[in-house]
Amino acid sequence: MSRSSNGRRSRVAALGVATLVLAACASSSPSASQGPLASGQIGGALTIWTAWGGGELAAFQKVLEPFKATTGIDVSLTTVRDIAQLAINVEAGTKLPDIASPPTADKREDWAKDGVMKALEDFIDIDAYTSATYPALVTCPEATCVDIGIVDGKHYQLYVKTQVKGLQWYNAKVFTDEPPTTYDEMLAITPPSGASLFCMGLESGSDSGWPASDMVGNIIMRQSGAQVFTDWYQGKHKWNSPEIKAAYELFGQMADKAYGGTNTALSTAFQRGHKPLFSDPPGCLFYEQATFVTAFFLEDYPDLKAVDDYNFFVDPGIDPANDGNVMGFADSFVMYNDTPQARAFMNFMTTKEAQEIFVGAGGTLAARADVTNFPDPVFQTAADVAANAKNLLPTPGDQMPSDMKKAYWKSLLDFVNDQSKLDSLLTHLDEVQAASYPQ
């Protein structure tokens, strides 16, 4: 930028103003500026909670830099990993952050109707936002609208980045064949001697089991279709049904082929599960994870190159009628306090400029379809997968009430540990389902 010295001076001035405003805002809130875009100095303070850590958090801090510079807003950013904290604050009536992630699925409708979450229609150009963003994130058949944060036709979640799930990552130097087109073909592949077919990393602290839950979800949508998948996560389809049971059983066959046996799968962190792909001799052929996992590849092996060293294929099909069902995951923000600073932030996050910083930092797709500055060519392939999906379906656990989600994750740990327990696990999940969904 050419206006460097000028800009710097005005930034310093803004800082002074911000301090003054801060000092003054103990009692009165600063006057609202109604401009749709985050241009010009606003000052004041903004609190944001995110669940991100590590590289994702660093990328977000980079996104915030130009926002802070142009608006002079003092952003305080806190990593709050426990999504339940928001609900605890809402129920206790204590202060909410201005901006945070959406709540669990069971609370979205209530929070939208009670005005806890603010509708995007009130402060952003909704047509521009919906036309730029991947359609699956902003349009919905009636029955699934609340799953993506649309209540009574109004949008409450502002999507900023997306991941594609259900990808089989492989070492491109080891696996050089054509990708399998069905699960049967995949399971029939003979790995190099001494290696297993799959690597698995199912451990994730108190969230252990979620990687397996993605794998089962990917099977259900390919085996039984989008309708069963949606009914299932919405609590309208029994766990102890032929469809869900078949998915667990197919996943069980995969777990039987896991590197180091099931104990290794259960005790390996999902961030490290890929390591045997790249060991010499290789320990496994495929590792199923979402797009973000490449950040962990590079943490362990900084010299790896996309395409030459690692690549992926999308989970193969099961029933051809369901080909094109793809699982996605999207990060979104919700505005909880209607302040000019929060409005400015939300508007800023819809811009191509903001999302390009996210994508440029690597490890993610944007929410806008026109952001394509991927540093890593495999992300272009992933973006094409998302854009060409027949149904881009959400991560099922995220759409369940949180006790259902935790029970689902835990059932997978118990199942991998002892597959003979399947029937009693599914019966138990039906009990949780009956009790946990809002009536």
Add this chain to the structure above:
Amino acid sequence: MDDRILTAVAAVVGVPIVLAGYLILSERLLGALSAPVQQRLRPYVWVVPAVSFATVFMVLPTLNTVVLSFMDRKSEAFVGFDNYVFFFTNPDTLGALKNSLLWLVFFTGFVVIGGLLIAVIFDRIRYESLAKTAVFLPLPISAVAASIIWKFMFEYQPPGTVQTGTLNASIGTLGFDPIPWLINSTTNNPALIFVGIWTATGFAMVIISASLKAISGELLEAARMDGANELQLLLLITTPLLYPTLTVVATTMVITALKVFDIPYVLTSGAYDTDVIARQLFSQIADAGHYGRASAVGVVMLIAIIPLLVLNIRRFRAQEEIR
């Protein structure tokens, strides 16, 4: 600027001022009365602040918890004993209850007996304070940090590869296959309870050791003169004299065992049949948002502790009478 700071200042400065004001004022008022009336009223006047604090911060919340335990998820309607029926019929909570009983028996048993043996043995060695420090060292480590330390110790890698966990590396040098300590259902509960014992034995040892020092040497000498051997000394002289201390330590440990949350939470999060009731309480609030069930778990924990409190108070009274 922040109302929380104001609240904190008000609490730290305001509360003592109000208290002092209350006492000065009530003494003034008492002074106007005749001496015998003063004598009678004064204790009540002085006890009011403590009783009202205890009522507001302990008794009322406890009663509220009991009421909530008979209400539904959002504390809106009464549901009778449903939450208790859930607690005593659901496989998850029953499993947690079973594990809490394991904690109760083995954690308390090993900590008290271990603390006693260590205190007695270290009493007789030359580098007593050094040895005691070594046992005491884990105590200041927070349970979360201790759990993370042990998570590294219990780490598991596939057989035939380099073992990064200290325990599996050790048994590997002896030629054994690695054990998935935290997943295998025969080793995981003992492993978790061991971490608890590791952190708490130092506490038991220090308390027991202190009252061991108070036992008169002449007593032991007299017993030796009468021909008692060292085991008899321990079982017939030392241990009975330590009973009051051992009861206090055991009670504290039972309460700790019932409350244990952090070790299972960090190491397994209650998976693989290692759940305990305090983690169930947390999960009923944080995962299920079910305040009724969470309160029911809390009430069950409270009821389980009451007999111990009674026992302790009785013993305390008996000691008072001896004095």
